[in-house]
Amino acid sequence: xxxxxxxxxxxxxxxxxxxxxxxxxxxxxxxxxxxxxxxxxxxxxxxxxxxxxxxxxxxxxxxxxxxxxxxxxxxxxxxxxxxxxxxxxxxxxxxxxxxxxxxxxxxxxxxxxxxxxxxxxxxxxxxxxxxxxxxxxxxxxxxxxxxxxxxxxxxxxxxxxxxxxxxxxxxxxxxxxxxxxxxxxxxxxxxxxxxxxxxxxxxxxxxxxxxxxxxxxxxxxxxxxxxxxxxxxxxxxxxxxxxxxxxxxx
Numbered sequence: 306x307x308x309x310x311x312x313x314x315x316x317x318x319x320x321x322x323x324x325x326x327x328x329x330x331x332x333x334x335x336x337x338x339x340x341x342x343x344x345x346x347x348x349x350x351x352x353x354x355x356x357x358x359x360x361x362x363x364x365x366x367x368x369x370x371x372x373x374x375x376x377x378x379x380x381x382x383x384x385x386x387x388x389x390x391x392x393x394x395x396x397x398x399x400x401x402x403x404x405x406x407x408x409x410x411x412x413x414x415x416x417x418x419x420x421x422x423x424x425x426x427x428x429x430x431x432x433x434x435x436x437x438x439x440x441x442x443x444x445x446x447x448x449x450x451x452x453x454x455x456x457x458x459x460x461x462x463x464x465x466x467x468x469x470x471x472x473x474x475x476x477x478x479x480x481x482x483x484x485x486x487x488x489x490x491x492x493x494x495x496x497x498x499x500x501x502x503x504x505x506x507x508x509x510x511x512x513x514x515x516x517x518x519x520x521x522x523x524x525x526x527x528x529x530x531x532x533x534x535x536x537x538x539x540x541x542x543x544x545x546x547x548x549x550x551x552x553x554x555x
Contacts (some may be wrong), residue, residue, distance in 0.1 A: 341384045341425060345417035346406040346480045349461075350382070350425045354478040355390050359461040359527055360405035360426060364450040371413030382425040388475060390424040397512035398471035400479065402428025405460050407443040428462045429471050429479045433506035441509060442485055442500055448552045449487060457488040459529050463501065480504050484521045486529050487550070488541075496549035497530060 308368040338349040338358050346362035379402055381389035395402050405426050411417040420426075430439065452457045462480030470476040499521040500514040518529055519542045530538060 313392050318548070319362055324489065338474035339385070341382065343417070343423070344414060345420060346426070347412045348405070348425050350385065352385075352387070354426045354462075354464060354467065355394075355472065355475055356464075356478055356480070357405055357425060359459055359529075361457075361459045362406055362410070362445060363455055363457055364410050365455045366451050368410070368413040369447045369450050373412040373415050373418045374488075375408050375412075376418050376422045379422050379424060379427070380419070382423040385425060390427070390472075390475065390477060392424065392479055394424075394472040394474060395427075395429065396473075398429060400471060401432050401435040402427045403435045403439070403483075405462075406458075409443065410447065410458075415483070429477060429504075430483070431444070431506060432506050433508075434483075434502055434504065438502055438507055438509060438511070438514070439483065442451040442514070445511060446485070446487065447554070449489070449550070452552055453489050455489070457487075458485065460485040462504075463525055463529075484516075484525060486521060488530050489549075491549060495533065495537055495541050496546055498545040498550050499529075512547075515545065516549075517545055 337351050337353045339352060341348050341350055346360055348360045349358040350356075351507055353359045367537055379392035381391050392402065394540050402424070404421060405428060406421050408418060409419040446456060461484060462478075463482040464478055464480050466481070467478045469479040471479060482501055482503045484499055484501050486497065488495065488497045499516045499518050500511065501516050501521060501524075501544045502514050522529055522542070530542070533541075
């Protein structure tokens with residue numbers, strides 16, 4: 306299902322999900338990064354912030370039907386060989402270990418589930434949104450995958466200041482907010498939408514958090530879905546069509 310091809314086939318959009326580019330996002334500014342590919346997602350880990358710059362993956366309808374139980378232990382990422390983040394760095398911090406690629410999206414494989422609990426996939430997240438609006442957004446992503454067969458997802462933290470940190474042995478930056486961007490092929494081409502959610506207590510309808518891809522890119526300094534041809538990328542990132550992102554219930 307997952308491929309390391311670095312191009313998107315725009316001539317036959319029905320086949321594009323099978324040729325997922327792992328390079329879904331590119332850091333434009335001067336953030337540090339170590340790109341790590343796991344079976345279910347790819348992460349651009351920032352060793353200065355000790356959180357991801359972004360996490361990208363594809364979610365298919367079949368994967369949402371997996372039955373692998375939720376893992377029980379958060380683990381250091383074995384691909385971080387120099388002072389990796391460990392679960393105790395979050396202890397007594399007041400923040401949850403917030404998944405970027407959610408465990409419920411990885412229940413199609415025991416390995417994918419276990420790797421979703423690597424600390425490189427975590428950010429300090431306010432419990433209210435981790436268990437509330439962010440969880441609702443994750444569930445919405447799975448609904449999209451079921452309805453449209455497959456969906457491209459890129460998500461991560463929004464950091465404007467590195468002064469607020471947690472961690473006993475190392476400084477882990479606490480983001481001001483989080484973003485999640487969705488991309489899918491449509492009968493007429495492509496459609497994309499983004500969500501921006503403050504890292505603070507909130508209880509709002511998901512439409513409250515809607516943004517264009519351009520708005521998110523300008524804030525985070527990351528080029529999302531950059532492998533699309535510029536003629537397509539420019540159009541879909543400047544605006545969004547709400548009707549392309551509506552769940553049809555039976």
